Amino acid sequence: MVAYIVRRMLQSILVLLVVGLVAFSMFRFVGDPIEQLLGQERTQADVDRLREALGLNDPFPVQYFDFLVRAVQGDFGISYRQSRPVADIIAERLPATLELALISGLLAVTLGIALGVFTAIRRRGVAANVIMSTSLIGVSLPTFLIGILLIYVFGVQLRWLPTFGRGDVVDLGWWSTGLLTESGLKSLILPAITLGLYQMTLIMRLVRAEMLEVLRQDYIRFARARGLRSRAINFRHALKNTMVPVITVTGLQLGSIIAFAIITETVFQWPGVGLLFINAVQFVDIPVMAAYLMLISVMFVLINLIVDLLYVWVDPRLRIDGKTA
Amino acid sequence: MRSILPLLALSVALPAGAAELRYASTTDPNTLDPHAGNSAPNFSLLGNVYEGLVRRGRDMSIEPALATSWEPIGNGEGWRFTLREGVTFHDGEAFDADDVIFSYERASSPESDVASWFAPVSEVVKVDDYTVDILTSAPNPIFPDSIANWMILDSGWAEANDVARPNIEQGNFATTNANGTGPYRVTERQPGLRTVLEAHDGWWDDDIGNVDRAVFQPVQNAATSVAALLSGELDLIEPVPVQDAARVEQADGVDVVRGIEARVIMLGFPHDADGLYGGDVEGNPFQDARVRRAVAQAVNVPAILQTVMRGSAEPVAQLVGPGMRGFTEGLDPYAYDPDAARVLLAEAGYPDGFQFSLRCPNDRYLNDEAVCTAINAMLAQVGLQPRLETMPVANYWPTLRAEEHDVYLLGWSPGTFDAEHPIRFLVATPDEEAKLGSWNFGGYSNDRVDELLPRIQSEIDDGARQAMLDEVANIVKDEAVYVPLYVQPLIWGVKDGVDLVQRPDNFVVLRWMEVAG
Numbered sequence: 001m002v003a004y005i006v007r008r009m010l011q012s013i014l015v016l017l018v019v020g021l022v023a024f025s026m027f028r029f030v031g032d033p034i035e036q037l038l039g040q041e042r043t044q045a046d047v048d049r050l051r052e053a054l055g056l057n058d059p060f061p062v063q064y065f066d067f068l069v070r071a072v073q074g075d076f077g078i079s080y081r082q083s084r085p086v087a088d089i090i091a092e093r094l095p096a097t098l099e100l101a102l103i104s105g106l107l108a109v110t111l112g113i114a115l116g117v118f119t120a121i122r123r124r125g126v127a128a129n130v131i132m133s134t135s136l137i138g139v140s141l142p143t144f145l146i147g148i149l150l151i152y153v154f155g156v157q158l159r160w161l162p163t164f165g166r167g168d169v170v171d172l173g174w175w176s177t178g179l180l181t182e183s184g185l186k187s188l189i190l191p192a193i194t195l196g197l198y199q200m201t202l203i204m205r206l207v208r209a210e211m212l213e214v215l216r217q218d219y220i221r222f223a224r225a226r227g228l229r230s231r232a233i234n235f236r237h238a239l240k241n242t243m244v245p246v247i248t249v250t251g252l253q254l255g256s257i258i259a260f261a262i263i264t265e266t267v268f269q270w271p272g273v274g275l276l277f278i279n280a281v282q283f284v285d286i287p288v289m290a291a292y293l294m295l296i297s298v299m300f301v302l303i304n305l306i307v308d309l310l311y312v313w314v315d316p317r318l319r320i321d322g323k324t325a
Numbered sequence: 326m327r328s329i330l331p332l333l334a335l336s337v338a339l340p341a342g343a344a345e346l347r348y349a350s351t352t353d354p355n356t357l358d359p360h361a362g363n364s365a366p367n368f369s370l371l372g373n374v375y376e377g378l379v380r381r382g383r384d385m386s387i388e389p390a391l392a393t394s395w396e397p398i399g400n401g402e403g404w405r406f407t408l409r410e411g412v413t414f415h416d417g418e419a420f421d422a423d424d425v426i427f428s429y430e431r432a433s434s435p436e437s438d439v440a441s442w443f444a445p446v447s448e449v450v451k452v453d454d455y456t457v458d459i460l461t462s463a464p465n466p467i468f469p470d471s472i473a474n475w476m477i478l479d480s481g482w483a484e485a486n487d488v489a490r491p492n493i494e495q496g497n498f499a500t501t502n503a504n505g506t507g508p509y510r511v512t513e514r515q516p517g518l519r520t521v522l523e524a525h526d527g528w529w530d531d532d533i534g535n536v537d538r539a540v541f542q543p544v545q546n547a548a549t550s551v552a553a554l555l556s557g558e559l560d561l562i563e564p565v566p567v568q569d570a571a572r573v574e575q576a577d578g579v580d581v582v583r584g585i586e587a588r589v590i591m592l593g594f595p596h597d598a599d600g601l602y603g604g605d606v607e608g609n610p611f612q613d614a615r616v617r618r619a620v621a622q623a624v625n626v627p628a629i630l631q632t633v634m635r636g637s638a639e640p641v642a643q644l645v646g647p648g649m650r651g652f653t654e655g656l657d658p659y660a661y662d663p664d665a666a667r668v669l670l671a672e673a674g675y676p677d678g679f680q681f682s683l684r685c686p687n688d689r690y691l692n693d694e695a696v697c698t699a700i701n702a703m704l705a706q707v708g709l710q711p712r713l714e715t716m717p718v719a720n721y722w723p724t725l726r727a728e729e730h731d732v733y734l735l736g737w738s739p740g741t742f743d744a745e746h747p748i749r750f751l752v753a754t755p756d757e758e759a760k761l762g763s764w765n766f767g768g769y770s771n772d773r774v775d776e777l778l779p780r781i782q783s784e785i786d787d788g789a790r791q792a793m794l795d796e797v798a799n800i801v802k803d804e805a806v807y808v809p810l811y812v813q814p815l816i817w818g819v820k821d822g823v824d825l826v827q828r829p830d831n832f833v834v835l836r837w838m839e840v841a842g
Contacts (some may be wrong), residue, residue, distance in 0.1 A: 031719025037355075037493060039363025040750070040764065041441040041740055044757045049435060053494050081355050082516045083496025089516075148548055156555045163552045164544060269544045271518045279517060279545070282688075283355075284719045 008308055012301040017068075019297040023290060024064040033080050033284040054080070067290055077287035081279065086291045090273060095176050096166055097265070097272030101257045103188055104196030108257075109250055112200045113239075116207025120215065121234055123208075132208075138201035143260065147194040147267035154190060162187045164269040195264040199253050206249060210242035248307065255303045259296050343524075343537040344840035346823070348561035348833060349550050353517050353543035358499040359476035360431055361491035363438040365738070368474045369832040370541060373522055375476035375505030378406050378425070379469050383826050383837065385648065385742055387470055391420060391477055391506060401464025401785060403447075408455040412529045414479040415503075415510040422451045427480035427489075429459075436490045442471055444760055445782075464783040466790070470650065471741040479504055508533050508836045517543060522835065533836040534824075554579055554818045560840065561825070563833065565818040567635050567692055573818045584815040585639055587829040588738040589646055589747075590690055592620065592700070592808040595731050597768030602731050603682025603712050610679055611731065617805035619669035620732070621659040623707040624700055626810050628661075633695045637814035643798045644737060644747035646812035648829055651744030651791060653798035658809070666707040678708035681731040689718040690736045691813055697734055725766045733766065736813065742830070744794045745781050752801060753778050769806050 033056070034047050051057055055066065070077060076086040115135075119128040138146075155163035167183030169176045178184025214220065215238055223233045262274035269275065273292060280288035354367040359375050372380075380390035392406040412420040426449055433443035445465045450458040461468060478499075483489050488499040503511045508528045513521035524537040542559075544550040550562040551569050555576055565573050565581060574581045594611040595601065601609055610616045626640045642658040645651070670678060683704070685697035694715045701713040711732065716724070725733055739746035754770040755762035761778070762769075777793045784790040801807065815831055822841030826834060 029720075031717065032723040033719075035722040036719060039438050040738075041363055042438060043441055043760050043763070045435070046438070046440070050494060078495055080494070083356055083361070083493065083500045084516065092515075148552075151549070151552045155558075156552050159556055163556050163558055164549050165542065266546055267549060269542070269546065269549050275545075276517070282545075282717070282719070 008305055012305055015301055016297055020294060021064060023293045024060045027286050031284045036283045037080055076291040079285055079288050081283045081285040086287045090291055093273045093276050097261050100191055100261060104192040105254055105257055107192055108196040108199035108203055112203030113207050116204040117211060117239060120208045120211030135201040135204060138197040143194060143263045144267050146197060147264055150190045150194060161190055166271055191264050191268040191270050195261055207242055207246055211238055214238045214241050251307055255300045342842055344535050344842055346536045346539045346840055347559050349542050349544040349559050350563050351545055356500045357503045358491050360437045360439055361493050365831055372832050373509040373835045374503050374507045374511055376507045377473055377475045379473055381473050385828055395469055403458055403460035404468055406457045410455055412506050413527055414506050415525055416482055418479045418481050420506055421454045422457050424477055424480050425457045426451055428477045432475055434490050442475060464785055466785050467743050470743055534839045536835050536838045536840055539835050560820045560823050563817040565816045567637055570816050578821050580819055580821060582817045582819055582827050584827040585646060586813045586815045586831055587646060588736045588813040589641055589644055590736045590810045590813055593733045593735050594767050601681050602729055605680040610675055613673045614804050615669045615673040619666040621805050621808040622662045623666040624703050625661040629696055629699050630811055633692050633699055638811040641809045641812050642802060643809055645739055645744045649742050649744060651794045653795045656798055663707050678710055680710040683711040683713045683732045684730045685715045685734040686718040686721040687715040748778055748797055774800060
């Protein structure tokens, strides 16, 4: 078991290193940060001085190595765009993204499971068929279109909800939250739906398929024959047995909710790390891009690691493999 | 009755009390340090907070600000500025000549992004507490015009906070904090998210409207900011995308304010290249002025303005737009005439046209990619075979600098609002040492222009200066050094009841706004 964990950790570190290397080799193609940093009346001397000061004359493996050396000491450099430490900027922006991801994740799981169960039990009903058909929209429409549609209907036409931003936030020192103010909660609704819609339909369809499968099983039939109430059958016996794949998928999707927040954050001007990254690409803010990509890959690697370890814990056969390897 | 009602509404709206303005633009200033960034979004915001010796009025003319008057010294040795007394910075410190000297040293230091403004300056001398002499190495009649964005910092504040020099790459206290003498002070700054300005009660001037608090938020996505304007969450957005302007105009409760920007959009040519970058012919056809004129006559600018720019922009025949100092009157653009273009190409020896690369940015100017697509088709109609390639501006400038271009799209906004500015940067023979022609990517070189430029820069007499500017404008047109296309429009969206002044520099000047309560 320990050997298995150590081996997986080492693999994770290798993945991170490769991601970083690929990222750094790509930065040259994003453009020249100097063009964005200095105004049109700059001189060549200014350009040369800044290029040297930022270490842009070094080949990219050297730049990458410098980044790694500083990153392991907790120093992610200084943003070209904002002239402030990248670590501070990301710490400022992360709460917005995590709150959005959390709420839309919760939304996706609760609504997805509820609707999935409903459409499985009443699979011939009109309502279930309407839900199933409309869920196709959630899977097929691109996120930015859904976002703009929601803004248009609920922001511009009905004027129920704000069209952009995070509303008022409460600063807790180490965390800024929009969950404690009315405007903050209102601002959260549309982006959370936009971000969570795809995951919700995914979970719903998964739960429905699994439920239909389970409901066909003999033990459900026997339960019915025993005269158990259908509530107990559906929720205690059937749903429980559909949860294993659902949990797996949801866990993996959590990572993509955070990563895909980029588009939702851009449409809603949501002040999270995704918006920060888009700006960084536009202004060739290499330190911010590097830190963001590393952060996202650390997150994915961690989630995968945890999922793998969970498998080991759930499935004894893997544990034996781990020992023999 | 019907005709009276709007009048009544107007009279009720006018005597409004203090108001808040919530506004958005696409770009957040990258710093609050007025010497660490040289771009319009920075000066637009900071112009409300900091002040220079001079400032621009509603019509762009230079007027007194922290200096009450100025006069040339002797025979053009420099300028003497008499400073305003009784001015205080936001932190309560008094303004005097030491702050001017300090701000000169700071802004002209190698760490500054605005140092090139002070290239003509040899020395700045304090005469007394409220008099400063700025000496120039040659007579410089437009020096006061060139320093309208040179903002004055308090020397004591700068030293106390360890910001005696700007720091572009690392940042410092002045990156996120400001202490100016202007009508507004910064009370909250969250870079990239939100900046709050509040009226400074102790401001020396009384030319200020009723906005006592302004919240600025950058909104990158144009559709998002238009939606926020329509839903009433924002009072002012700039810019409104050209294609959305008509819709915003028709919507209730909001309106569009149009104007023209100082920025001229033009096509540039490879003048000094021996061969084409993306061509199929020997040599460089664009060295022949007839080929360049053929391009000018092949591009149907009125059609581009009508379709791509929806009638918002103005055609132009020179490198500056009307309203700029030194604008040449009576210069007409080349008429659209595809037949004449074909004749010119045949005369130059290319009756069947030739292949070349046409490069354009796709995120720099209003509808730049669509404009280039139209130009591409128009050039093809006279037999030329352009290969259009568009890219983000972060990649675009490096390719132009690396000489990887033939014909390219360029926009130029003269920082001094004077016709000398584009000549210095775009037409003068490139010379790194003398800081000339730094954006002359085509490497155009003309002895007469190079001879006239220093004389334009030092000519005191307005008539003689204009004559030389006219001569250069005519050379640029006759030689078709560039093909100026149009002056870029300014399209702002405002909520009804917001009265504002829109200048060609695209600055949001809060003190000229009246917001109905």
